[in-house]
Amino acid sequence: MRQQFGAPGDFAQAYVIAHEVGHHVHKQLGIERQLRKAQHGLATAQYNQLSVRMEVMADYLAGVWAHQMASAAAT
Numbered sequence: 001m002r003q004q005f006g007a008p009g010d011f012a013q014a015y016v017i018a019h020e021v022g023h024h025v026h027k028q029l030g031i032e033r034q035l036r037k038a039q040h041g042l043a044t045a046q047y048n049q050l051s052v053r054m055e056v057m058a059d060y061l062a063g064v065w066a067h068q069m070a071s072a073a074a075t
């Protein structure tokens, strides 16, 4: 990550892991299955739009994790 994306440091790496954990949460809650079902038969633009939404949701969950870590560090 440091060389390819210019994102040095533990936080950037931990954030990527938190994003992937967000996808795991999607699976556990059945969100991914619902999204794949909704994507079935869609045109490419709409299909991709739903994929982007799932990525943004994973980023949101990673942000929740980051906020919790920052709050814990401040106390």
Ligand SMILES: [Zn+2]
Pocket: 019, 020, 023, 055, 058
């Ligand atoms: Zn992702």
